[in-house]
Amino acid sequence: MGAAREERWSLLWATVAAFILAVDASFVEDLDDSFKENRKDDIWLVDFYAPWCGHCKKLEPVWNEVGKEMGSTGSPVKVGKMDATSYSSIASEFGVRGYPTIKLLKGDLAYNYRGPRTKEDIIEFANRVAGPIIRPLPSQQMFEHVQKRHHVFFLYVGGESPLKEKYIEVASELIVYTYFFSALEEVFPENVTLPEMPAVLVFKDGTYFVYDEYEDGDLSSWINRERFQGYLHVDGFTLYELGDTGKLVVIAIIDDRNVSVEHTRLKSVVQDVARNYRDHFHRNFQFGHMDGNDYINSLLMDDVKIPSVVVLNTSNQQYFLPHKPIESTEDMVQFINEILEGTAEAQGGNGILQRIKRIIYDAKSTVGSVFKSSPLLGCFLFGLPLGVISIMCYGICTADTEGGSDETEASKKETTGRDLTDEGTEEEQEEENDEKPVEIPDGEEEPKNILEKKKD
């Protein structure tokens, strides 16, 4: 009898669970051919996915959450997903090149999302891009509120002007990255002394900087350079965004949990240089730290010590390592000056040898991750052919035993290589493998594709 009751309960739970799942999913519309015609009057946030792609599967529960939250908060943004393999012609019209691709479609514009795939980040992006391009700040309270909420934001001060037109034009493109406001002079607290009107300012790092057309060049590239805090916690995603600014990235590679003096000192040295040498270096360098060396090792195909400093040129994949440990601000300033003067020795790069190295490296990591996720399959896929080849070689080389042992040497080396590289880097590696947009080996990642004008 107890068993029957339990069964009924579990049946009930299953029904409830199925119902909840159905409700969850119903916030996300499954889009098909008709989408192109029907989307016109609405703002859409769409996940273009492929049924076989692992990252798409990982995104799915997050996407349902996004849909649910956008639905329940009454957002004007509709959330959908489209199987880009079934509707490939529509997907390619929207410029979908990898999976998953997240886009916000607003009128004739399609904005790409390239940030971390978390519910909070995606929703923040959707609300920012779907809202007004320029947000007015009518009062000092609003100004203070915004200052508390955003680490970095841009502000136009003044009435109508050619500068304002330019500001709006640039903002409608760069809204994918940051916030744009406008205000009249009256809303500023006393400690903000404004230069001549009209002006564009960036507020960050506890202070503000004023755009100067003569010194800073064109507004769009100034905003692109200034849209990050002076010092950042860098991860794989931010590294690529930082690279788009054309600056070299100075990264302290540390272990965040290690409280020994070597780690904390290095971090504060880099912070100190970022803050106190801003005038000298901010045009060419961006500063930050990274927790752990897994990511950077797989990127550079090198073994970077912890703690240490790496300076990375993401546009040609070259990097610089100091020839002696950095122990003080003076050491750091000297190292950066050597890079600026061109006397520091660059490593890596995107030459043909580096590309070949990358292919081998990626192949090894792929083999490694197959073994890691499913050792049996790995043995079967790679072990069997290797075994066959070894036996064949052995057969061919029986007269010459040297050859046979070389073969085993080589496969042994491959095994250790894999062990070293797949620790924790598996995800980024996969990231690089199935998604072109985040891939570094080409270096020709066009910032243009962040926003594509769509003509229907």
Ligand SMILES: *[C@@H]1O[C@H](CO)[C@@H](O)[C@H](O)[C@H]1NC(C)=O
């Ligand atoms: C102005 O002063 C307020 C408090 O007095 C402070 O919170 C704010 O950061 C200051 N702003 C700037 C730009 O220095």
Ligand SMILES: *[C@@H]1O[C@H](CO)[C@@H](O)[C@H](O)[C@H]1NC(C)=O
């Ligand atoms: C912290 O870093 C130091 C120096 O790199 C190292 O010797 C030490 O083992 C680390 N401690 C921990 C707990 O990882």
Ligand SMILES: *[C@@H]1O[C@H](CO)[C@@H](O)[C@H](O)[C@H]1NC(C)=O
């Ligand atoms: C970084 O790479 C770009 C593109 O190859 C190059 O023009 C620039 O000089 C490099 N910067 C340094 C400091 O090497």
